[in-house]
Amino acid sequence: MLDGRGSVKRRLGARLWLSGAWLGLMAVLALLAPWISPHDPLAQDLFAGRLPPFWVTGADPAYFLGTDSLGRDVLTRILYGARIAFSVALVAGLATALVGSLLGLLAGYMRGWVDVAISRLVEIWMAFPPVLFAILLIAVMGTGLTSIIIAIVVIDWTRFCRVVRAEAMNQSAMDYVSSAIVAGRPRRDILCREILPNVLPTIVALLTLEMGIAVIVEAILSFVNLSISTDAPTWGGMIAEGRTSIHQAWWVLAFPLGVLFLTVLSFSQFGEGLKDRFDPVLR
Amino acid sequence: MTAFLTVTNLSAALHGYEQRVLRSVSFSIDTGEVLGLVGESGAGKSMIGKAILGILPSAIEIIEGEILLDGQDLEKMKPADRRRLIGATAALIPQDPLTALNPSRRIEPQITNRLVDILGWTKADARVRALELLNEVHIDNPERVMASYPHELSGGMRQRVLIASAFAANPKLVIADEPTTALDVTVQKQILRLIRELQARHATAMVFVTHDLGVVSKICQRLSVLYGGKIVENSSVAEFFDGPKHAYSRALLAATPKYTDPEASLLPVDEAVIEAAAAEVLAADREWRHGG
Numbered sequence: 125m126l127d128g129r130g131s132v133k134r135r136l137g138a139r140l141w142l143s144g145a146w147l148g149l150m151a152v153l154a155l156l157a158p159w160i161s162p163h164d165p166l167a168q169d170l171f172a173g174r175l176p177p178f179w180v181t182g183a184d185p186a187y188f189l190g191t192d193s194l195g196r197d198v199l200t201r202i203l204y205g206a207r208i209a210f211s212v213a214l215v216a217g218l219a220t221a222l223v224g225s226l227l228g229l230l231a232g233y234m235r236g237w238v239d240v241a242i243s244r245l246v247e248i249w250m251a252f253p254p255v256l257f258a259i260l261l262i263a264v265m266g267t268g269l270t271s272i273i274i275a276i277v278v279i280d281w282t283r284f285c286r287v288v289r290a291e292a293m294n295q296s297a298m299d300y301v302s303s304a305i306v307a308g309r310p311r312r313d314i315l316c317r318e319i320l321p322n323v324l325p326t327i328v329a330l331l332t333l334e335m336g337i338a339v340i341v342e343a344i345l346s347f348v349n350l351s352i353s354t355d356a357p358t359w360g361g362m363i364a365e366g367r368t369s370i371h372q373a374w375w376v377l378a379f380p381l382g383v384l385f386l387t388v389l390s391f392s393q394f395g396e397g398l399k400d401r402f403d404p405v406l407r
Numbered sequence: 408m409t410a411f412l413t414v415t416n417l418s419a420a421l422h423g424y425e426q427r428v429l430r431s432v433s434f435s436i437d438t439g440e441v442l443g444l445v446g447e448s449g450a451g452k453s454m455i456g457k458a459i460l461g462i463l464p465s466a467i468e469i470i471e472g473e474i475l476l477d478g479q480d481l482e483k484m485k486p487a488d489r490r491r492l493i494g495a496t497a498a499l500i501p502q503d504p505l506t507a508l509n510p511s512r513r514i515e516p517q518i519t520n521r522l523v524d525i526l527g528w529t530k531a532d533a534r535v536r537a538l539e540l541l542n543e544v545h546i547d548n549p550e551r552v553m554a555s556y557p558h559e560l561s562g563g564m565r566q567r568v569l570i571a572s573a574f575a576a577n578p579k580l581v582i583a584d585e586p587t588t589a590l591d592v593t594v595q596k597q598i599l600r601l602i603r604e605l606q607a608r609h610a611t612a613m614v615f616v617t618h619d620l621g622v623v624s625k626i627c628q629r630l631s632v633l634y635g636g637k638i639v640e641n642s643s644v645a646e647f648f649d650g651p652k653h654a655y656s657r658a659l660l661a662a663t664p665k666y667t668d669p670e671a672s673l674l675p676v677d678e679a680v681i682e683a684a685a686a687e688v689l690a691a692d693r694e695w696r697h698g699g
Contacts, residue, residue, distance in 0.1 A: 235465060236465075298506055298507075298509075299501040299502070299503060299506050299507035300506070300507055300508055300509040300517070302457075302460075302462045302499065302501065303499055303501060303507065303572075304520075305460075305461070305462050305490070306460045306461075306462060306493060306494065306497065306498065306499045307494050307498075307520070307521040307525060307576075308490045308491055308493060308494020308495070308521070308525050309494075309520065309521065309524060309525060313524065317509075317512070317516075317520075318509050318512075321509070321511040321512065322509065322510065322511050324511075
């Protein structure tokens with residue numbers, strides 16, 4: 125800063141710290157799952173079924189968060205589930221952001237028939253109920269990680285497209301864009317250097333939000349058994365299994381649900397925090 | 408000597424409407440001359456500048472008329488050629504310094520971009536030129552300003568940067584779109600002096616859009632008074648301040664606040680004058696429709 129206040133450092137904020145810490149922890153655990161998990165996520169032990177978590181009497185310390193009705197370790201399955209959740213979040217989130225933002229930028233900056241075509245497409249797209257659309261897509265493409273990711277991209281690109289289009293239109297009306305046009309700079313240059321940098325904070329905020337949504341969509345699809353193979357350790361699948369034995373073994377449902385909740389919440393809070401931090405006007 | 412910029416019978420309308428927003432506007436500017444465009448809000452002052460530079464909002468289109476810049480008819484040129492000619496010869500000093508610089512880029516590239524990318528300068532040359540320009544607009548610490556982001560500078564500083572940037576490529580025509588309106592009075596005076604200084608040194612032709620007749624008297628040689636998108640009076644500044652010919656111009660001049668007598672001068676323009684001016688605009692529209 126050039127004024128009398130000297131160099132002002134902005135506090136990072138508890139929101140950014142807490143959500144970032146949780147996401148970082150989960151990401152590390154997901155990466156290291158094969159080495160730090162106490163058990164095999166698929167190994168069943170029918171004699172050790174429905175063991176409670178460690179602080180409840182009758183628990184086996186070897187199964188820290190208890191076991192499900194087939195005797196599989198809940199903690200291990202949560203860790204492996206994080207691998208799937210985070211890969212879906214990352215790949216589907218980035219791909220959605222890329223497709224949606226690109227179309228949104230083009231529509232908002234070029235206007236004219238490009239805008240009309242893209243906007244009509246978005247409106248038609250958004251008339252489909254998203255979850256049913258996803259189920260339909262999976263039914264056509266077959267289950268599997270790739271199908272889930274494609275389904276998320278196909279459904280959710282409109283979210284980016286609409287917001288980015290509006291932002292790009294705002295930016296195009298700014299005086300610095302007029303000046304750039306007067307200076308004779310090419311359109312692509314104006315788009316990349318004048319408009320994109322100012323739309324980027326919005327894209328980043330949306331991206332983290334989208335990652336949270338991707339985790340939820342993956343959980344929903346696993347819940348209705350349309351994710352990957354049925355015994356694969358996914359958070360949604362665990363919640364579906366836990367539901368059947370909620371009265372005998374609440375922990376089978378509660379732990380993956382809690383982790384899912386915190387992760388999705390962290391994604392959205394992290395995005396908001398980042399947006400505040402990188403907003404050039406607030407900075 | 409032929410004028411550097413000649414605008415003849417320029418009319419513009421909202422896309423798909425017959426109602427004109429610019430009504431057969433004609434004026435010309437010689438090299439080194441400053442023309443003031445004055446009028447109340449919504450009279451179409453800024454729109455004329457935008458029409459010349461080719462940055463009209465997409466909803467407004469030029470329906471007839473001729474813009475001759477340095478002997479070339481802009482309206483008959485291919486869009487790409489037109490952009491190149493404008494880029495090489497003209498520049499804009501925008502109205503609001505707070506939104507005219509890109510908040511996410513440092514000052515240096517915002518001044519040098521045009522020099523490097525369009526005019527093919529080397530980065531080092533462009534940097535030297537930018538520093539020189541910032542000196543010219545009396546910025547004390549040009550190196551530091553070049554490395555700053557716009558939000559780190561005050562409004563007056565930003566307007567200085569914008570003026571420097573406008574004069575960067577030695578333009579032959581500068582359109583100043585109310586360059587002092589968004590600034591406070593003391594800064595206004597400095598900026599005005601600065602614009603006049605640079606304009607005189609570079610012998611730039613300039614269109615100075617403003618609603619402030621005081622400013623016009625300080626910087627312009629000639630002025631055009633606009634009402635409802637129509638020029639009601641073209642005259643030299645000396646003649647104008649001796650006594651405007653048109654009733655609306657007289658009313659506009661009378662409405663300028665005077666420090667000595669604020670009570671008497673802060674009056675609205677006489678209703679009858681406005682009605683007469685509006686009737687004149689409508690008559691011109693009728694005539695135009697019959698002619699075209």
